[in-house]
Amino acid sequence: MDFDKELDARGLNCPLPILRCKKALNDCTSGQVLKIVSTDPGSVKDFAAFAKQTGNELLASAEAGSEYTFFIKKK
Amino acid sequence: MDDQKKMAIIATKGTLDWAYPPFILASTAAALGYETQIFFTFYGLQMLRKDLSGLKVSPLGNPGMPMKMPFGPKWFRGINWNMPNAIQSLVPGYEIVATALMKQTIKNNGVASIPELRELCQEAEVKFIACQMTVELFGFDHSEFIDGIEYGGAATFFEFAGETDICLYI
Numbered sequence: 318m319d320f321d322k323e324l325d326a327r328g329l330n331c332p333l334p335i336l337r338c339k340k341a342l343n344d345c346t347s348g349q350v351l352k353i354v355s356t357d358p359g360s361v362k363d364f365a366a367f368a369k370q371t372g373n374e375l376l377a378s379a380e381a382g383s384e385y386t387f388f389i390k391k392k
Numbered sequence: 393m394d395d396q397k398k399m400a401i402i403a404t405k406g407t408l409d410w411a412y413p414p415f416i417l418a419s420t421a422a423a424l425g426y427e428t429q430i431f432f433t434f435y436g437l438q439m440l441r442k443d444l445s446g447l448k449v450s451p452l453g454n455p456g457m458p459m460k461m462p463f464g465p466k467w468f469r470g471i472n473w474n475m476p477n478a479i480q481s482l483v484p485g486y487e488i489v490a491t492a493l494m495k496q497t498i499k500n501n502g503v504a505s506i507p508e509l510r511e512l513c514q515e516a517e518v519k520f521i522a523c524q525m526t527v528e529l530f531g532f533d534h535s536e537f538i539d540g541i542e543y544g545g546a547a548t549f550f551e552f553a554g555e556t557d558i559c560l561y562i
Contacts, residue, residue, distance in 0.1 A: 330502040339423035
């Protein structure tokens with residue numbers, strides 16, 4: 318999937334992946350896609366909840382081994 | 393009334409472990425778009441000090457706290473070193489060692505430090521209010537606390553808390 322920016326949140330635990338994502342989205346313009354890679358198993362539910370509550374769209378999430386990848390489109 | 397969601401927290405504890413819930417919840421709420429305020433009262437004031445190195449954990453009288461080593465082989469890390477209270481209370485420096493081990497465990501797990509979380513809250517414009525009554529009661533001085541906080545009392549808290557969607561006592 319195409320993306321405009323990438324955030325490496327590997328090794329970070331709750332709530333840091335969400336906080337870093339929020340910060341990275343602040344630097345994006347509307348419609349841009351942010352890719353996030355995380356190793357926190359809790360982030361799967363958290364990013365879905367984050368997207369739902371902030372109105373930014375979670376385009377896709379994938380799991381490969383112990384890494385989780387998310388694509389979020391800025392509102 | 394505007395439709396922005398709001399959250400208020402009363403933070404009353406002054407230990408390293410109990411400093412986490414208010415700062416984690418406040419920083420996350422701010423990231424989710426909540427207008428957020430924390431009212432620090434009694435021991436909670438310790439979380440507003442310029443120097444946070446005084447925040448400690450105490451395993452004494454806390455049977456829920458696992459005492460595990462943050463280093464060594466896996467089997468060694470799995471051992472729970474909980475001691476009877478009577479022994480803990482006799483060993484000088486027990487809390488200092490427990491705190492050092494806890495800080496290492498926090499680091500190993502990619503969990504943010506309290507100074508880092510507090511800064512993230514401030515960056516996200518979480519409002520900090522220190523209970524002025526407790527400042528006087530405990531003989532503290534405003535110079536001991538970080539800048540950018542307000543001092544107020546119960547009525548100040550209710551002014552915001554009365555309008556909130558979520559209100560927590562920690």
